[in-house]
Amino acid sequence: MEPVQAEDEGLSPEALEAPDGETLGKMIRDARKDKGLTLEEAARSAAIGRSTLSKIENNQTRPSFDIIRRLMQALDLETPQLFVQSGKSDISGRRDFTRKDQGEHQVTGTYDHELLCTELTSKRMLPYISTIKARDVSEFDTWVRHRGEEFMFVLSGELTLYTEHYRPLPMKAGDSVYYDSGMGHGCVSTSDEDARVLWVSLEG
Structure with a gap:
């Protein structure tokens, strides 16, 4: 072509x-x-x-x-996974940079995603910080799912991670989890303040 x-x-x-x-x-x-x-x-x-x-x-x-x-x-x-554009690049030594609180925001009914390092259009992973706004799993119309894998690290607050094939997982600041993002999932905040997490999505 x-x-x-x-x-x-x-x-x-x-x-x-x-x-x-x-x-x-x-x-x-x-x-x-x-x-x-x-x-x-x-x-x-x-x-x-x-x-x-x-x-x-x-x-x-x-x-x-x-x-x-x-x-x-x-x-x-309702997922920033759309921004992951994986593949090989002929350019070596690439770099992207985002100053504190200056990421690209994508707000949904359940999350406020701050996408980081968005200038590079070809990359194998997508890092972003999310504020978990959902307070009950019923706030999700359906499971969140997309191809690839995800790493999540809890920065502050407490939350429960709901996944399709496992029991609900309570998490607090400092906890981390790695999972198949093709499996239905969703997070809800359980602390007084909305929990904040660092997510890294990896294209499958």
Whole structure:
């Protein structure tokens, strides 16, 4: 397939080089169909062109971080896993940096995610700090699940980690857990203050 040139809709040459577009496109297409939206409707909601959305879904171009964020909001995706764009890079010695409290926020009904080191569009892991807003597992419409694995370290407060195949796991500051993120999961805060955790998502 010939390389597709970026259009005037926020697509950057760096983003076009990001690998694993097939996975990203499928996640977006599945989310759009789950909401019963046409290409036209989803593109309009995300303020991008219909042709751009079609190319993203069919792995013919790679979107910038800003476009991914708009699609995530438009499609009500409740996990920052969409931002993981794994694959090999020809560039060695890359570096990204986020100052304290200056990450990209993605707020859902149950979490407030602060995405860290978001300038690199091609990476195998996604680090983020989350404030656990949920207070009861019933606040989750369904299990959170996505491909890959996750590491979670509790920074402050106390929480309970609910997973599909295990008993609820009470955790407090300093505790950590590693699990298959394809297994349904969700966290609720159990302390007076909302718990805060460091999450690292690894693409499977």
